[in-house]
Amino acid sequence: MKRKGIIITLGAILVLLIGVFVASLTSSDNDTATYSGSDNGSEQAGIENEEQRTVRIGILQTTSHPSLDEITAGAIEGLAEHGYVEGENAEIDFQNAQGDQNLMNTMAQALVEDGADLLIGIGTPASQAFANATSEIPIIMGAVSDPIGAGLVESEDEPGTNVTGVKDQAPVEAQLELMNAVLPEASTIGLLYSSGEDNSRAEAKRATEVIESMGLEPVTYTVSSTNDIQQMVASMSQEVDVIYLPTDNTIASAFDTVVSEADRYDMPLIPTVDLMIAQGGLVTVGINQKQMGIESGRMAAEVLNGQDPSTFPVFVLSEGDILVNQEKAEHLNVTIPESILEDAVIIETRE
Template sequence: MKRMIGLIAILVAFLGVAFFQEGGVKTAAPQEVKKPTIGILQTMSHPALDQITKGTIDQLKKRGYVNGKTAKIDFENAQGDQSNLKSMADRFDNEDTDLNIGIATPAAQSIANANKTTPLILGAISNPKSAGLVSNYKHPGGNITGVSNLTPTNDQIRLVREIMPNVKELGVMYTSGDPSAAAEVKVVRQVAPKYGFKLKEFTVSNSSDVDQVAQTMLQQVKAVYVPTDNTIATAMQTLVKDANNAHVPVFPPAGTMVHDGGLATYGINQYQLGVATGNMAADVLQGKAKPATTPIKIIAKGDLVLNMKEAKLLGINIPTHLVNEASKKGEIIR
C-alpha cells in the first residue's frame, strides 16, 4: 500500500511539471540583459578634452551605464595621431558598438567616416557644419547628433579690449588644417575691427611649430588670442612661456587654458559639455531619441575666468568690475 501511494505521488509530481512546462503556467527562465557597448574616441590629451570625457562618462554612469556592470565603455585616446584615429574608429566598427562618441572634431570625423549607421554623438564639436559632420543643426537627418560648443568670440574679444585698452595689434594663432579653428578665425576677423584691433594671423601645421611661430608673432603684437584649437591647446605651455618672456598676455578660449597660463577668457564649462554629451547618448541608448531627429545642442554661454597670478607677472591691472564679475559667477586663479 505504501509502495502504491509513493508511485501515485511520483506520477502527480511528473504530471505537475508537464502541466507547467507545456499546457499550464509557463515559467520563463530569466534572460540576461545585453550590455550595450559604447565607443568613446578622444582626439588627444589636454585638460579641456579630458574634462569633456570625464563629464560624459560620469553622466552615463548617472543614467545607468556603468562600465563593466551595465555597459561596456570602450575608451580610446588617439594622442593626436591621425593613423590612430582611423584604426581606432575602424575597430569600433568591427566591434559592432551600439553607440559611439567623438570627443573633438578629428575623432568625430574618423568615426563618421568608418560607420554610417551606428549612432554617433558629437562631444563638443565647435562647428559640426564646417567639419562636414551634419548639414542641418535642427534636423541632422542621419546617424549623427550631439553637442556643439559655440565659442563666445564677441565676448572674448571684448574682454581683450577691456583689459588691454591701448593695444592696437592683436595676434591670433591657429592650426591651418583645423576646420573648426579656421571657422572661428573667420568670426574673429569680423569682430576684432569692431573693438579697434588690427588682426595679425599666424598659422601652424602641428604643435612642434608653435615655438618658432610664437616667437615671430610676439615681435609684432601686444596681445594674443587663441581660438578653439586642439593643437594649440596641447602646446599651451610653450606658447605661454614665449609670451611671458615677451610680456604679452594670451587670451585662450577655455578656462582650462587660463589655468595653463592664459590671462583671461569667457570660457564654456568643459565638464558640463561632457554632461550634455552623456545625456544625449543615454537618451539614444534608451530609445528616447533618434540622431536623425534630435537637434544639435548648442552651448554658447561662457563664464569669466581670470588668472591674477599671470596678471601680476605681466604687470597688468584687471579692471575691478571684471574681478567682481568673476568672483560672483566665474573663477579667479590666484
C-alpha cells in the first residue's frame, strides 16, 4: 500500500512537470510573436517617419541684387514644384553674405555644421564657399558662368564631385552682335568687371575674343570692390564708346551707381543680365534669371530624391530674348533698327 502511494505521488509530479514545460513553450512562442510584431511595427514606423521627414536646405546668396533675388525665388519655386515645399516637408535656411567673402565662408560653414541635407549656392562665390566647407553634402550651383574654371566640377557632363547645378552661359556673341547693330559707330569697347571673381574673368575673356574677331578694340577695366566703381566708370566714359558688362556680382550689387555715372556722360551700357535693362542698360540678349532658379530647384529636388551629383550633368542655360530699353535709347539719341524692335521685348526703366 505504501509503495502504491509513492507511485501515485511520482506520477502526479511528472504530470505537473509536463504541464509546466508546455506552458513555458507556449509563453515563449507568444513572446516571440509579440517581439516580432513589435519589430515589424517599428520598421513600418521608420518607413513612415522617413517619408514624412523634413529635409533641411541651406541657401547662400552672394549679395543683394534683383537678378540674384530672382534666382533664389526661382530655386524655392522649383523645389516646391518638385515636391519640396517650405513649411511642409522642407526647412529652408536662407543666408545673404552681402558680398563679404569672409562672412560668406562663415555662413557656409555654419549651414554645413547645422546639418543641412542639401546646399544651394546663388552665384559663383557662394557656391565656392560651400565647396570649400564640405565635400560630402550635395551642392547645387544656382548660377555659375564657368563651373570648371571656378574649381567646382571636373566636367560639365560628369561633375565628379558633390557639386552640380545650373551654368548661366551668357550668349556673349549674340549680345555683342546686337550691340554692333545698335551702335555701328562704336569701335572701342570697354569691359568692366571685378578682378576677384572667377566667373567674370572667364566671361570677359570670351567677350574679348569675340570683340577682336569683329574687328573692334576691347579695353579691359577691373575693380576690386564697389568703392572703385564710380571713378572707374567716369574714367571709362572718357576713353571708350560703349561699356560691356560681363556677369559679375560686384558690379551687379552696385549697378545703380554704374548707371548713374554712365548717364552723366551719355555712355551706353550693354549688360549681360536681363533685369539690368530695367535698371538702365540699353540692350542685351538676356537669360531669364527666374527660370535659372527654377532649374536649380528642379535639380536640387532630383538630388534629394537620390540622384548622385557627381554623375548629374550640369544644366546649361544659354538662350535668351532680345531686350531693349527704348526710353534709354531715346535719352542717348540712339535709333534702334526696326528689324531688331520687331523681335525684341521692350523694357521700361524701373524707377
